[in-house]
Structures are given as structure tokens and as C-alpha cells.
Amino acid sequence: MKIFTEKTQIQKAIQQIKAKDLSVGFVPTMGALHQGHLSLVQEAFNNNDVVVVSIFVNPTQFDNEDDLEKYPRTLEADTKLLAAFRENLIVYAPSIQDIYDGDAKAEHFSFDGLEFEMEGKFRTGHFNGVGTIVKRLFEIITPDNAYFGKKDYQQLMIIKKLVEKHHIPVTIIGCDIYREPDGLAMSSRNTRLKEDYKKAAPFIYKTLKTAKKKFGTKSANTVKEWVEKEFANHKLLNLEYFIIADDQTLKPVKRKSKKKTYRAFIAVFADDIRLIDNIALN
Structure with missing residues (x-):
């Protein structure tokens, strides 16, 4: 395993790799690695x-x-986890200066409306920041394939749109959500959950699974009202949103169509920790 902290170093290394006609897979992370990240690395x-x-x-x-x-x-712990993989793994752990050249500002992007749904309504400018960093990383690393978890499904769709609109030569691959044994979607934020909230958090996925069953026979609005009621009665978890949407446009469904596929998306606060999850409905 090699670790680089400067883009000039890693660019030189990748040029040498590509000169040997070897393919490059890429897994972008914000660290605090867990088994979900490692499953993406294995897939790569x-x-x-x-x-x-x-x-x-x-x-x-x-x-x-x-x-x-x-x-x-947790860079030291992260690199120890990654060291278990084969030798042909490269870690790029840059500084803000190295990535942004002293100007850590987000570019403005249009993702054809995907950025205004769900997370976009609650996290101002978030997807401009995501687009900025992913585009820069793609330019530095020039991977053949890049791997993203479906827990951040909206982000996955936005990155696919970024690649399409900016003609970036990389294949984006979405990987299934990796879950704790109790069903909670793995997230770096889970480490910050207090004990009571950690015990309560699997209720999120349990509710999503029941919502999926109900969606087979009930309207989207009926399912939405049921989920909202379930969380209104929960002592620890506060629902920020639950939305059933077209899984391509991310537009909330008004009337079900057999020709379309849908996903349910949820964001919940466990104390001050924000947890997101989603499930395919058909």
C-alpha cells in the first residue's frame, strides 16, 4: 500500500500504472472507514x-x-484497515491546500433538478460541494471506474449526472447498502451515537421495510402518513423527511405507475446525529 498526500505525487504514480495498461478503480471517502467502505474497496x-x-x-x-x-x-486507523488489502492499493490523503490551492470554495453546478429534491431542500449548497470535490478528484486520479454506496442514493444519481454533463471518462458503479447486523445502514456518523440512540436507530430500517410492504397495496400518500405517525410516536428519533420518489428523477410520486420504479428516502435525527437511508420499493 502506498500513501500520497500531494496530487503531483499520485498523478505521477497513476501515469506509470496506466503506461502498463492497468485499470484503476476509485473509492472516494471522507475517512472514518467502516465495513461499508471496505465492501466498496473489495468491489473495486x-x-x-x-x-x-x-x-x-x-x-x-x-x-x-x-x-x-x-x-x-481517523487517518491512522483508516490506513490500518486498508493495509489488509492487496499491495496494489493507493491511498490519497490530501490537505485542503492540496485539493483547493488555497481557495476552498464550491463551484456552482446544474444537475437538471436532481439537486433540489430531498437532501437539497435541507442542506443548502451541499451538492455544489459534492460536485466540486468529486470532479476535482476525478481530474486528479483519472480512474476507469468509481464506486459509490447506494445509502447516499441521491448523491450517486448526481455524480452520474456530473459525469454525463461534463463528459468525464469514468464509469460510475453504485453498490448495495452495507448494514449493521441490526439493519442500521453503516455510516461514519454511527460512531457518534449515544448508547440509547444506537439501540433506537434500527427502527429506521425496520420502518422502511414495513413501508415497502404497504406500498404494494397502499397509495404513496397513505404510506407517507403512516411513517410520519410512527416517528411522531417515537421517543428518541425525530423524522426530518420521508419521501417516496421516482428512482431516476427523484421527483416525489403523486400517482403510482407500473412503468416506473420507486424508492423511499428517509432522514432522521438521533439526538444531534443525522441519519439517512433508503429502500427500493419495486
């Missing part, structure tokens, strides 16, 4: 000769300064 190794993992807490995608400050930074 299944289909590529060399895998690059970036570890960078990107300031431009946080709309909450306190959240940015509290986000776990």
Missing part, C-alpha cells in the same frame, strides 16, 4: 488492477460548521 478490486482510496473531509459540502468540526478524522 474485483474489477480493477489497482484501487485508489481517497480520504478527505471536504469542507465545501458541509452546510453546518459544527457538523464539519465534529466529523470523525
Whole structure:
């Protein structure tokens, strides 16, 4: 395993790799790695000769300064986890200066309306920050394939749109949500959950699974009202939103169509920790 902190170093290394006609897979992360991240790395190794993992807490995608400050930074532990993989793994752990050249500002993007749904309504400027960092990382690393978890499904769709609109030569691959044994979607934020909230959090996925069953026979609005009622009666978890949407346009469904596929999306506060999840409905 090699670790680079400067883009000039990693660009030189990747040029040498590509000169040997080897394929490069890429897994961008913000660190605090868990088994969900490692499953993405394994998937990348299944289909590529060399895998690059970036570890960078990107300031431009946080709309909450306190959240940015509290986000776990565990580079030493992360690199130990990654060391278990084959030798042909590269870690890119840049500084803000290296990525942004002293100007950590987000570019403005249009994602054809995807950015205004769900997370976009609650996290101002978030997807401009995501687009900025992912585009820069793609330009630095020039991967053949890049891997993203479906827990951040809206982000996955936005990155696909970014690649399409900016003609970036990379294939985007979405990977299934990796869950704790109790069903909670794995997230770096889970490490910050207090004990009572950690025990309560699996209720999110349990509710999603029941919502999926109900969606087979009930209207989207009826399911939405049921979910809202379930959380209104919960002592610890506060629902921010529950939305059933077209899984391509992310527009909330008004009337079900057999020709379309849908997903349910949810955001919940467990104390001050914000947890998101989603489930395919058909």
C-alpha cells in the first residue's frame, strides 16, 4: 500500500500504472472507514488492477460548521484497515491546500433538478460541494471506474449526472447498502451515537421495510402518513423527511405507475446525529 498526500505525487504514480495498461478503480471517502467502505474497496478490486482510496473531509459540502468540526478524522486507523488489502492499493490523503490551492470554495453546478429534491431542500449548497470535490478528484486520479454506496442514493444519481454533463471518462458503479447486523445502514456518523440512540436507530430500517410492504397495496400518500405517525410516536428519533420518489428523477410520486420504479428516502435525527437511508420499493 502506498500513501500520497500531494496530487503531483499520485498523478505521477497513476501515469506509470496506466503506461502498463492497468485499470484503476476509485473509492472516494471522507475517512472514518467502516465495513461499508471496505465492501466498496473489495468491489473495486474485483474489477480493477489497482484501487485508489481517497480520504478527505471536504469542507465545501458541509452546510453546518459544527457538523464539519465534529466529523470523525481517523487517518491512522483508516490506513490500518486498508493495509489488509492487496499491495496494489493507493491511498490519497490530501490537505485542503492540496485539493483547493488555497481557495476552498464550491463551484456552482446544474444537475437538471436532481439537486433540489430531498437532501437539497435541507442542506443548502451541499451538492455544489459534492460536485466540486468529486470532479476535482476525478481530474486528479483519472480512474476507469468509481464506486459509490447506494445509502447516499441521491448523491450517486448526481455524480452520474456530473459525469454525463461534463463528459468525464469514468464509469460510475453504485453498490448495495452495507448494514449493521441490526439493519442500521453503516455510516461514519454511527460512531457518534449515544448508547440509547444506537439501540433506537434500527427502527429506521425496520420502518422502511414495513413501508415497502404497504406500498404494494397502499397509495404513496397513505404510506407517507403512516411513517410520519410512527416517528411522531417515537421517543428518541425525530423524522426530518420521508419521501417516496421516482428512482431516476427523484421527483416525489403523486400517482403510482407500473412503468416506473420507486424508492423511499428517509432522514432522521438521533439526538444531534443525522441519519439517512433508503429502500427500493419495486
